[in-house]
Structures are given as structure tokens and as C-alpha cells.
Amino acid sequence: MTVWITGANGFIGRHLARALADAGHSVHGVGHGALEEIDKDRLGLQLWLNGEIDATNFSALAGRSGLPSTVFHLAGGSSVGLSISQPYEDFFRTVVSTARLLEWLRGSAPECRLISVSSAAVYGANHQGPISEDALTLPMSPYGQHKLMMEQLCRSYAITFGLRSTVMRLFSVYGPNLRKQLLWDLCSRLHGGDRTLVLAGTGAEMRDWTDVRDVARFLVKVNDGPQSKPFEVINGGSGIGTSVADIAGALARNWSRDVAVKFSGVVREGDPFSLVADSTFARAALFSWQVPVAQGIVDYVSWFKESVH
Secondary structure (H helix, E strand, O other), X not given: OEEEEEOOXXXXXXXXXXXXXXXXXXXXXXXXXXXXXXXXXXXXXXXXXXXXXOHHXXXXXXXXXXXXXXXXXXXXXXXXXXXXXXXXXXXXXXXXXXXXXXXXXXXXXXXXXXXXXEEHHHHEOOOOOOEOOOOOOEOOOHHHHHHHHHHHHHHHHHHHHOOOEEEEEEOEEEOOOOXXXXXXXXXXXXXXXXXXXXXXXXOOOEEOEEEHHHHHHHHHHHHHOOOOOOEEEEEEOOXXXXXXXXXXXXXXXXXXXXXEEEEOOOOOOOOOOEEOEOOHHHHHOOXXXXXXXXXXXXXXXXXXXXXXX
16 A cells, blocks of 8 residues: 655654554655655655645655555644744644645545544643543644644545545654653753753643554554544544653653652643543554553653763
8 A cells, every 4th residue: 555644754754654664555755854765764665755745746756656545644833832933834834735735635636545633732721531522622822723724624625525534633642752842851951950840830731641653553553444434533642641740750750860840830821731532433443552651751761861872
């Protein structure tokens, strides 16, 4: 099976490319960033186009690989903070790239299945306990708003033109090679000599922490399974909530025994209190999350220490 990944050179994209290649698929990618031949081979990519997510590059890739049976759409904005400071850039990367892809698929590969990666940020605040896919969506940031716009575009093309589309809303994805967000920031501060970590918020904020290796496996599982209707939304979370205080504490303990973690009590803009998935779909698909948070934190700290030496 020929599959494409937009954003294959990103954090999740790299893990997904390897997982798809290991599953026997012919994997090709398009997005930003140069890749040496040795890196391309290591990721399992047969072809890589460094460039914009647009029709010209889609057609160029099709001319070399043939039409895809599935496109995994991972390209887009990846930071709440950047979406607040640069909202138009986030809109362009998330919404415009999706519109370009859908329009190209409509004209050139209408039988192709699209699996788009969205975010639990579309749910917004005021949720208690596991959040189901039909819960109210009230994003608190441009990042979440743009992910919801992306989803609505996919729904529109499915209803109007019959393009099969699955949206996976990912929760708090972390793991080896993640060079941003909470775990990276904490490790960077500890590496720099900090022994007291002061974090925003209260520490009681709940998140559904999912290791990127599991996320890649889940995306492969979804691709291998049936799609019962033209458009579907599924949660990409384990259903297990872990507080930010527990995550930070576990990381600090794995780093050193003399690290203190404190919280300012000041809640950041665009930061919901609880985002934990209702994982009914994953259970029905017989998918099991294999990397518990405790092991994932150990692996992340080990990777970070190796990467900075």
C-alpha cells in the first residue's frame, strides 16, 4: 500500500513513517525540512519532498510514487503559544494546507482515504472526566480554533464530494525526540542547573499523556481498519488522566533526587483544566496503549540526557 505523510519530518511524522514502513507500506512524505539520504532511510521514507503543502508538490510526488491509498495529514500548527503570537501563520499552516490537500484529492485522487491529525484543544474548557467525540467544542486558543476549522473542511469534503476522511484528536503526546513543550522545557532547565522548578498553573491540571510510539501504532491501526462512514472523528487518547504535578514530579525524580517542583497558581491563557479522552473507539478497535506514563518519563529523560552529550 502506498501512503503519504504530510509533515513526515515532524515529531509525530517521523515515528509514524517508521511504524508504517515496518508494517510493510510504501511510505512517502512532503513537508518542510531537508533530510539526508541516511535519515530518510532510517525513517522508512522512500521519497521525501522538502517544500510547501500544495498542489504542485502533491502532483510531483504522485508522478514519482503513484497515487496514494491513504494520506496522513500531520502538517500544521503545533503550538498554542505560537498560535497566540502568530495567529495568521498558524491559520495558514493548519487551515490553508488542509484546504489545498482536500482540493487536490478531490481532483486527482478521489478514492484516497485521508487521516487528519487534530487536537483535543478543540474541546476547550469546562470538561470533567473523559471527553467523548460528540462533546461540545469550544476552543480557547487560535490553535484549537484552527484545528476545528480543519476538521470542518474535512467534513465538508466528505459530505459534498464523498472524500473519505478520519480525524484523530490527539491529546498530550510526548516521547523521544520531542524538543518543545513541558518535558523538554523542564529537562532543559534541569540540564542548565536549576534545582527548583516553578511551573504555571496549580499542578492539578489533568492531561491524557500518550507516548508518541503508541500514537504512531494507533494511527497505523486506524488505517488498517474499516471506515464505516465518509467522515468520522475519533479520540487519540488512552483515557487515563495524569496531573501535571505528577508528571513534573516523576520527571524530577528520574533526573535527580534533589529537585523541587512548585506551582505559581497563575493559569496560562488558552490552557484548559482537564483534557482526558473517552477511549471507547480504541477499546472497540482492540488497541492497547503499551507505554505507561511512568515508563515513558524514564525513556524521555534517558533520551534527553543522551541527546545533549
